[in-house]
Amino acid sequence: MTDYRRLRVALLGAGAVGSHVADLLLRHGDELADRAGARLELAGIAVRDVDAPRDVELPRELYTTDVEPLITGADIVIELMGGIEPARSHILLGLGSGADVVTANKALLATHGPEVFEAADRVGASVYYEAAAAGAIPIIRPLRDSLAGDRVVRIMGIVNGTTNYILDRMDSEGADFADVLADAQRLGYAEADPTADVEGYDAAQKAAILASLAFHTTVPLDAVHREGITGITADMIEEARDAGLVIKLLAVCERLREDDGESISVRVYPALVPREHPLASVHGANNAVFVEAEAAGSLMFYGAGAGGVQTASAVLGDVVSAARRHMAGGTGVGESTRANLPIVSIGHVVTRYQITLEVADQQGVLATIALLLSQGGVSIATLVQTPLTPANGRRGTARLIIGTHRAADSALSAAVDRLTASDVVEQVVSVLRVEGE
Amino acid sequence: MTDYRRLRVALLGAGAVGSHVADLLLRHGDELADRAGARLELAGIAVRDVDAPRDVELPRELYTTDVEPLITGADIVIELMGGIEPARSHILLGLGSGADVVTANKALLATHGPEVFEAADRVGASVYYEAAAAGAIPIIRPLRDSLAGDRVVRIMGIVNGTTNYILDRMDSEGADFADVLADAQRLGYAEADPTADVEGYDAAQKAAILASLAFHTTVPLDAVHREGITGITADMIEEARDAGLVIKLLAVCERLREDDGESISVRVYPALVPREHPLASVHGANNAVFVEAEAAGSLMFYGAGAGGVQTASAVLGDVVSAARRHMAGGTGVGESTRANLPIVSIGHVVTRYQITLEVADQQGVLATIALLLSQGGVSIATLVQTPLTPANGRRGTARLIIGTHRAADSALSAAVDRLTASDVVEQVVSVLRVEGE
Numbered sequence: 010m011t012d013y014r015r016l017r018v019a020l021l022g023a024g025a026v027g028s029h030v031a032d033l034l035l036r037h038g039d040e041l042a043d044r045a046g047a048r049l050e051l052a053g054i055a056v057r058d059v060d061a062p063r064d065v066e067l068p069r070e071l072y073t074t075d076v077e078p079l080i081t082g083a084d085i086v087i088e089l090m091g092g093i094e095p096a097r098s099h100i101l102l103g104l105g106s107g108a109d110v111v112t113a114n115k116a117l118l119a120t121h122g123p124e125v126f127e128a129a130d131r132v133g134a135s136v137y138y139e140a141a142a143a144g145a146i147p148i149i150r151p152l153r154d155s156l157a158g159d160r161v162v163r164i165m166g167i168v169n170g171t172t173n174y175i176l177d178r179m180d181s182e183g184a185d186f187a188d189v190l191a192d193a194q195r196l197g198y199a200e201a202d203p204t205a206d207v208e209g210y211d212a213a214q215k216a217a218i219l220a221s222l223a224f225h226t227t228v229p230l231d232a233v234h235r236e237g238i239t240g241i242t243a244d245m246i247e248e249a250r251d252a253g254l255v256i257k258l259l260a261v262c263e264r265l266r267e268d269d270g271e272s273i274s275v276r277v278y279p280a281l282v283p284r285e286h287p288l289a290s291v292h293g294a295n296n297a298v299f300v301e302a303e304a305a306g307s308l309m310f311y312g313a314g315a316g317g318v319q320t321a322s323a324v325l326g327d328v329v330s331a332a333r334r335h336m337a338g339g340t341g342v343g344e345s346t347r348a349n350l351p352i353v354s355i356g357h358v359v360t361r362y363q364i365t366l367e368v369a370d371q372q373g374v375l376a377t378i379a380l381l382l383s384q385g386g387v388s389i390a391t392l393v394q395t396p397l398t399p400a401n402g403r404r405g406t407a408r409l410i411i412g413t414h415r416a417a418d419s420a421l422s423a424a425v426d427r428l429t430a431s432d433v434v435e436q437v438v439s440v441l442r443v444e445g446e
Numbered sequence: 447m448t449d450y451r452r453l454r455v456a457l458l459g460a461g462a463v464g465s466h467v468a469d470l471l472l473r474h475g476d477e478l479a480d481r482a483g484a485r486l487e488l489a490g491i492a493v494r495d496v497d498a499p500r501d502v503e504l505p506r507e508l509y510t511t512d513v514e515p516l517i518t519g520a521d522i523v524i525e526l527m528g529g530i531e532p533a534r535s536h537i538l539l540g541l542g543s544g545a546d547v548v549t550a551n552k553a554l555l556a557t558h559g560p561e562v563f564e565a566a567d568r569v570g571a572s573v574y575y576e577a578a579a580a581g582a583i584p585i586i587r588p589l590r591d592s593l594a595g596d597r598v599v600r601i602m603g604i605v606n607g608t609t610n611y612i613l614d615r616m617d618s619e620g621a622d623f624a625d626v627l628a629d630a631q632r633l634g635y636a637e638a639d640p641t642a643d644v645e646g647y648d649a650a651q652k653a654a655i656l657a658s659l660a661f662h663t664t665v666p667l668d669a670v671h672r673e674g675i676t677g678i679t680a681d682m683i684e685e686a687r688d689a690g691l692v693i694k695l696l697a698v699c700e701r702l703r704e705d706d707g708e709s710i711s712v713r714v715y716p717a718l719v720p721r722e723h724p725l726a727s728v729h730g731a732n733n734a735v736f737v738e739a740e741a742a743g744s745l746m747f748y749g750a751g752a753g754g755v756q757t758a759s760a761v762l763g764d765v766v767s768a769a770r771r772h773m774a775g776g777t778g779v780g781e782s783t784r785a786n787l788p789i790v791s792i793g794h795v796v797t798r799y800q801i802t803l804e805v806a807d808q809q810g811v812l813a814t815i816a817l818l819l820s821q822g823g824v825s826i827a828t829l830v831q832t833p834l835t836p837a838n839g840r841r842g843t844a845r846l847i848i849g850t851h852r853a854a855d856s857a858l859s860a861a862v863d864r865l866t867a868s869d870v871v872e873q874v875v876s877v878l879r880v881e882g883e
Contacts, residue, residue, distance in 0.1 A: 033595065033741060043784035044594050044662060139592055145742035147584075147592035155576055155584035157481050158470065158762020225481060287748065290727060304470060305582040305759035308749035311724065312742065322742035325595020339776020347480035 013048040016332050019083035019108075020054045021076065021099055022090040025317030026113060026140070027054065028065040030087060030324050035067070041325070045332035053079045055090075055099075064317060081106040085331045087324060088112040097121055104128045104136070109331040109341065111324055113140035119214035119230045122221065126344045135334055135341030137327035142215050143168050143296045145319035146312040147326070152222040152300070153344075160303040161223040164262040165444060168215040170294035170314040171206035172238050172258040174198045176246075176279070177292050180255055185243050198294055208237035209258065209277040216260035219298070220275040223262055225348035228275055234355040236278035245439045248365060248410065254281040255289045259444055265353060272351045274358045280444040281363055288445060299445075356419030361390070361446070363412050364425060365438040370396055370407040374433045378409070381431055385424040388414045406435055412443070450485040453769050456520035456545075457491045458513065458536055459527040462754030463550060463577070464491065465502040467524060467761050472504070478762070482769035490516045492527075492536075501754060518543040522768045524761060525549040534558055541565045541573075546768040546778065548761055550577035556651035556667045559658065563781045572771060572778030574764035579652050580605050580733045582756035583749040584763070589659040589737070590781075597740040598660040601699040602882060605652040607731035607751040608643035609675050609695040611635045613683070613716070614729050617692055622680050635731055645674035646695065646714040653697035656735070657712040660699055662785035671713035671792040678716055682876045685802060685847065691718040692726045696881055702790060709788045711795045717881040718800055725882060736882075793856030798827070798883070800849050801862060802875040807833055807844040811870045815846070818868055822861040825851045843872055849880070 020031055034041065034051050042048045054067070055076040073079060076099065080086055086103035088110060090096045096117050103110050105128065112118070118125065118141050129136045139149045143166065152161070167173050171193065178189045190207065193199035205211045213233040220228045238258050249256050256279050263274045282289050287309050291297040296314025301307050313319040334341065368374050379389055391412035413421060428434050457468055471478065471488050479485045491504070492513040510516060513536065517523055523540035525547060527533045533554050540547050542565065549555070555562065555578055566573045576586045580603065589598070604610050608630065615626045627644065630636035642648045650670040657665045675695050686693050693716050700711045719726050724746050728734040733751025738744050750756040771778065805811050816826055828849035850858060865871050 029741070037595075037597070040597070040785070041595060044782045046779075046782075146745060147588035150587045150592055151584035154767050155587055155760065155763040157766035158474075158478060158764075159759040160474070160477070287727070290724070302759060304466070304755045304762070306750045306753070306756050308583060308747075310745075310747055312745035316743070318741045319743050322596040322739060323592065325741070326592040327595075329594035330591050333779045334776070337776040337779055339771070339774040342483075342770045342774055345481045345483075348477070 013042045013046065014336070015048045015050045016084040016335055017052040017082060018049050018085045018087065018328065019052055019079045020087045020089070022088070023054050023056050023063055023072070024089065025064055026320045026324065027089040028063050028067065029318045029321035030089065031067050031071065032065045033321055033325055041329060045329045046336045047332045049328060049332060052083055055079055077102065080108070083108045084335055085328060086110050087328060088114055089324070091116065093117055093120065100125055101128050104132055104134050107132060107134065109135045109137070109334065111137045111327040111331060113138065113320060113324060115141040115214040115218060119217040123227055129341055130343045133340030135331060137331055139327050140320045140323035142218050143298055144312070144314040144316065145322050146296055146298065146310050146314065147323070148219070148298050148310050149222065151310065152219065156300070156302055156305065159305050161300060162264050162303060163301040164219055164223055164260070164298060165288060166215070166219060166260040166298040167257055167288055167291050167296050168260045168298065168314065169206055169212040169258060170296055171199045171203065172212070173291060173296070174294040176238060176241065176256055176258065179241070179243060179246050180250065183243055183247065186239065186241055207239055209235045212258060212260045212277045216262060216275050216277050219260065220262035220273060221346065224264060224273045224350055225345045226273060226350045227346045228352060232275060232352040234276035234278070238279045241279055245441070249281055253284050255284055256280070256441065257282050257288060261444060265357070272353045274353050276355055276358065278442060280442045282445045286445040356417065358418045359415050360418060361413055361415050361443040362421045363410065363441050363443055364428070366409040366411065366428060366434050367397070367406050367436040367438055368409050369433050369435060370405050377431065377433050378428065381427045382413065382424045385420045385427065387416045387420055387424040390414045450479045450483065451773070452485045452487045453521040453772055454489040454519060455486050455522045455524065455765065456489050456516045457524045457526070459525070460491050460493050460500055460509070461526065462501055463757045463761060464526040465500050465504065466755040466758035467526065468504050468508065469502045470758055470762055478766060482766045483773045484769045486765060486769060489520055492516055514539065517545070520545045521772055522765060523547050524765060525551055526761065528553065530554055530557065537562055538565050541569055541571050544569060544571065546572045546574070546771065548574045548764040548768060550575065550757060550761055552578040552651040552655060556654040559655070560664055566778055567780045570777030572768060574768055576764050577757045577760035579655050580735055581749070581751040581753065582759050583733055583735065583747050583751065584760070585656070585735050585747050586659065588747065589656065593737070593739055593742065596742050598737060599701050599740060600738045601656055601660055601697070601735060602725060603652070603656060603697040603735040604694055604725055604728050604733050605697045605735065605751065606643055606649040606695060607733055608636045608640065609649070610728060610733070611731040612644070613675060613678065613693055613695065616678070616680060616683050617687065620680055620684065623676065623678055644676055646672045649695060649697045649714045653699060653712050653714050656697065657699035657710060658783065661701060661710045661787055662782045663710060663787045664783045665712055665789060669712060669789040671715070673715035675716045682878065686718055690721050692721055693717070693878065694719050694725060698881060702794070709790045711790050713792055713795065715879060717879045719882045723882040793854065795855045796852050797855065798850055798852050798880040799858045800847065800878050800880055801865070803846040803848065803865060803871050804834070804843050804873040804875055805846050806870050806872060807842050814868065814870050815865065818864045819850070819861045822857045822864065824853045824857055824861040827851045
């Protein structure tokens with residue numbers, strides 16, 4: 010066994026991910042040393058309660074509540090506590106005392122990323138966060154390094170496993186949102202309070218991180234347009250299927266080119282995706298990130314988006330990278346945000362809408378609706394009209410599924426407002442954007 | 447515009463990839479400088495003939511036949527000449543004079559990788575080769591860095607676009623190998639001499655590179671078992687489809703666990719893959735690498751496996767990485783081959799076979815065949831017997847499709863030999879391995 014230099018690793022947090030990270034560090038010590046060129050010595054695990062039950066059994070003497078000396082004595086700090094504080098202060102303390110930092114904390118990076126990266130730059134340290142964006146899927150290095158010589162045009166990501174699990178089961182079983190959510194909670198795929206997942210907050214944090222990397226631009230979380238999936242019904246999914254589409258919660262990061270220069274859009278919403286698109290075959294709680302770049306063309310990265318041991322793999326990859334950098338010497342490579350492209354609001358985004366209406370089944374309705382749409386510069390691409398029989402609706406009404414041509418979201422949204430206000434429209438049943446065509 | 451330090455870049459080769467690399471370096475200079483933290487100055491392009499026609503128009507004064515001073519004066523050498531010599535000597539000269547090297551040369555890395563990596567280690571330089579394994583798909587960094595803390599169990603890769611294009615068209619059109627190959631040659635998907643692709647040599651080189659990285663083991667090219675696709679017929683593909691399978695040329699890199707320790711197997715052959723496996727949906731000339739790791743679970747990386755501008759994207763990502771390393775200082779991170787696992791021959795590999803036979807349609811045939819198989823420790827998992835009518839075969843024979851249970855390849859292969867020699871077997875129509883179940 011080679012006699013490697015020892016690097017002291019401080020682990021903050023022993024939850025689902027942290028306990029697996031500690032376990033793998035201990036069990037695969039020799040192998041990791043060979044790969045890193047240094048022995049990764051787990052100096053301690055900072056926890057709130059030393060006696061709390063854990064997912065994985067670890068030597069009791071590793072646990073400590075005395076977090077500051079653990080951090081300041083470490084070469085590498087792994088932050089897996091989550092949340093903003095005290096995670097932020099701990100990371101800054103680690104960087105300030107010369108450690109490299111590995112974190113999976115998407116909430117922190119999406120809100121305090123620039124502060125953390127600047128602190129690292131000041132001391133020439135590095136921050137690694139492969140686990141923050143799509144669990145075990147290697148997406149950070151591909152975007153930051155492999156595509157660094159290319160220009161990313163668009164990212165479409167299924168980056169939240171809970172919502173993909175729910176939508177996929179709704180799609181395969183014809184089930185309702187509430188029923189599948191309840192079942193997902195029972196099975197542990199969704200949390201007791203599912204808000205962060207189903208309202209798209211988690212996906213929005215990841216979208217901010219991915220867009221920052223892809224477009225070399227600081228993307229504040231509040232610049233990410235966000236819509237959740239709570240309004241998605243079994244009917245909408247069935248209608249999508251009939252049209253050869255599937256509903257996915259997408260994080261879309263897009264480079265826009267207008268006459269006055271480039272800008273970007275970052276948005277999270279449920280969208281209709283053609284069934285033949287690679288993202289349509291991402292089932293269950295899996296994640297996938299579809300990247301379109303000017304030179305590389307279309308790429309897709311697929312895998313487990315969550316899970317303790319899966320995410321631990323991404324964290325450990327970062328730990329080995331940090332150790333190799335320590336041994337190689339030199340400063341860390343900072344984040345590049347020099348492009349600093351303007352971020353446009355959702356109104357500027359150009360997409361297609363699919364609008365489902367219930368309308369009065371009478372002469373002239375189509376002309377009225379076409380007029381209402383065209384007044385705002387929205388034109389109809391496809392139209393399917395189904396008279397509603399008494400069995401599935403009120404007599405005298407018809408269902409109208411309108412696919413629009415591409416238009417600015419502000420125009421589409423205003424057109425939907427006009428439809429809602431119109432006398433001939435009984436109900437705007439659903440409005441969904443179409444992506445990936 | 448920030449006043450960056452200049453790094454001199456020498457480009458060797460101006461073919462389909464090289465000309466796009468030069469073009470992007472020149473066109474995106476400012477953007478690349480912001481990302482790399484250094485201005486990438488294209489010092490020259492070494493070519494055999496300054497006046498030869500090129501894919502992309504570039505300033506004529508960049509071309510030179512005087513390659514040595516170009517190399518020794520460079521901070522970063524990009525080798526895109528292909529072949530062993532003079533590429534090898536040029537790379538060693540570059541490393542020896544303190545440059546980092548970027549290469550897409552899979553033939554060189556698969557045969558002289560250790561020599562090149564040792565030369566880099568000696569001077570603390572780095573060798574980058576993202577473009578050598580699956581074109582534009584970021585797979586090298588994920589394996590070397592993102593999965594460095596995990597244990598790869600298996601890689602199954604579609605790493606040759608030409609053969610995937612041919613097999614995919616045979617599958618979708620029911621066409622014969624020779625016809626599709628001729629068409630692929632006409633369309634530029636296959637070369638005039640298609641041997642390197644259709645006989646699996648290209649895939650074997652990539653398999654050696656991927657397995658070396660994944661298992662931290664030097665994998666010599668001659669340790670890679672290799673079979674091509676020239677024996678695949680329209681009938682075999684139709685039979686596969688009827689059974690819910692598709693034939694793909696796979697590069698399989700596998701970690702084997704036996705009582706006496708771990709070993710690895712690296713092999714390239716056409717295999718039957720279930721249609722629901724993610725690799726089955728990789729169409730046309732695309733590539734995909736499916737990775738199973740102990741902690742991370744299943745990952746897939748998908749994209750364009752070839753093409754000048756696509757591959758140029760991977761090369762430029764490496765150039766930016768090399769530039770960042772130059773600016774950060776420190777030594778390069780070498781390849782880790784410390785695990786150095788033994789590589790077993792194909793006979794030790796455990797898979798399932800699907801064997802298609804034409805047999806005498808008479809009493810007792812099944813018993814004879816089951817006996818012949820079981821004598822070598824091979825047992826039958828599935829069996830479909832179809833009497834052949836005069837329309838599709840000789841009277842008095844039947845077609846038998848046998849799916850075996852998993853067994854060592856040596857046992858399966860010996861069993862097929864016994865079948866071939868048997869009186870009741872008119873013809874062994876096809877023998878294929880099944881992967882990805």
